Amino acid sequence: MLWQSAMALMVLAAPALAQEAKPHPPQETLIRNVRVFDGRSDRLSGPTDVLVRGNAIAAIGTGQQASAGAALIEGHGRTLMPGLIDVHVHLTFSAMPLLALFQPDLTPETAEGEAARAAETMLMRGFTAVRDAGGPVFGLKAGIDSGNYRGPRVWPSGATVSQTAGHGDFRTPNEPSRRFTGQLSRAERLGATFIADGRDEVLTAVRENLRFGASQIKLMAGGGTSSEYDPLDVTQYTLDEMRAAVEAAEDWGTYVMVHAYHPRAVRRAVDAGVKVIEHGQMLDEDTLRLLAERGVWLSLQTLMAGSPNMAEARRIKRRPVIEGQERVWPLAKQLGVKLAWGTDFLFEPEINAAQNAYILRLRAWFTPAEILKLVTYDNAQLLALSGARSPYQGRLGVVEEGALADLILVNGDPLANLELIADPAKNFAVIMKDGRIFKNQP
Numbered sequence: 001m002l003w004q005s006a007m008a009l010m011v012l013a014a015p016a017l018a019q020e021a022k023p024h025p026p027q028e029t030l031i032r033n034v035r036v037f038d039g040r041s042d043r044l045s046g047p048t049d050v051l052v053r054g055n056a057i058a059a060i061g062t063g064q065q066a067s068a069g070a071a072l073i074e075g076h077g078r079t080l081m082p083g084l085i086d087v088h089v090h091l092t093f094s095a096m097p098l099l100a101l102f103q104p105d106l107t108p109e110t111a112e113g114e115a116a117r118a119a120e121t122m123l124m125r126g127f128t129a130v131r132d133a134g135g136p137v138f139g140l141k142a143g144i145d146s147g148n149y150r151g152p153r154v155w156p157s158g159a160t161v162s163q164t165a166g167h168g169d170f171r172t173p174n175e176p177s178r179r180f181t182g183q184l185s186r187a188e189r190l191g192a193t194f195i196a197d198g199r200d201e202v203l204t205a206v207r208e209n210l211r212f213g214a215s216q217i218k219l220m221a222g223g224g225t226s227s228e229y230d231p232l233d234v235t236q237y238t239l240d241e242m243r244a245a246v247e248a249a250e251d252w253g254t255y256v257m258v259h260a261y262h263p264r265a266v267r268r269a270v271d272a273g274v275k276v277i278e279h280g281q282m283l284d285e286d287t288l289r290l291l292a293e294r295g296v297w298l299s300l301q302t303l304m305a306g307s308p309n310m311a312e313a314r315r316i317k318r319r320p321v322i323e324g325q326e327r328v329w330p331l332a333k334q335l336g337v338k339l340a341w342g343t344d345f346l347f348e349p350e351i352n353a354a355q356n357a358y359i360l361r362l363r364a365w366f367t368p369a370e371i372l373k374l375v376t377y378d379n380a381q382l383l384a385l386s387g388a389r390s391p392y393q394g395r396l397g398v399v400e401e402g403a404l405a406d407l408i409l410v411n412g413d414p415l416a417n418l419e420l421i422a423d424p425a426k427n428f429a430v431i432m433k434d435g436r437i438f439k440n441q442p
């Protein structure tokens, strides 16, 4: 029993020590004379002031007074809007080409360093929050949150959960399964994926991610374009395996998102209780209707053909997906499906700088106001599905009193000229995340 008393003492002692440090008043920033895009409206507000205290928006209205020592930003009538949100990134796998990831001497530390550099440039493009849709990310996220790295807020999924031969099974062509004569695969060792078959292994994989702080679970429900061995049309995981993942996630207060393109995989996922479909570019009208009826989110992309460095096999596999998105975006909008937007860049660090420009592709189907709402307010509603498992409590995607202070000051009016957001280096004068100023170029 002695050790128990000792443990209790240690636990009790910790808060007492912490209280000795004197709390200093939260930092304030007064942003004067801006017109606000609030994340939802189709027009800007009249000229106003926005007071940020600590990490939240304290007040909005003309004539705000800040306390002594507050930072002052003169808006000169420019536009203040919520930070951009991308709900489908792979912070680690978009930071490095495939060849580098396959280097035998690649360490987790090297990968994290590369990803941290890429995360900083992402924040400097105005992306203040992202959902990481799979890959080693927990160390990176902790480094960003503690201030060691500069990057967006991260909703991490951790390792993807995939069946054997599924979209997350990245073994080499002749590498046998660890269940038979093989060993744990490289992608599993890197924290990229769990190859899990059957209810029991799926439960363990999901719970392992949750233990590390996953805010939602990413599961592979159908064939993919960036994997070599699973044809695009296949369905992955039985209904019972998928239900097991949903049960474990929901018992933890969060949800499952699945990678899936075609109706058969998506219908099974919906039956299993999955809340978010990633991709869905090959869906038919009936299945989109089902998503609308059940309130299931469709998290879609605006993919382009890919860089010249993309492998030919991958390029061919992507073709029907890219063609499908031209049909699915407008149809899903028309049917009232809950839509979210993400980029899903993978293994092509040379295209990361085009993250903002990819938003402009939505102009084929949406007005500028709808687009800005999608990449701020709507995407934030999707992040909020993580509920109490969200790593950052508070409202995002809006400029409102009480909301978290993730803000961009734009040189001009993006509702009138959406192209402004595609050149963040030139047009984003201020970038603030969590009340902290990361860029200020008056």
Ligand SMILES: [Zn+2]
Pocket (backbone or CB within 6 Å): 088, 090, 133, 344
């Ligand atoms: Zn992805």
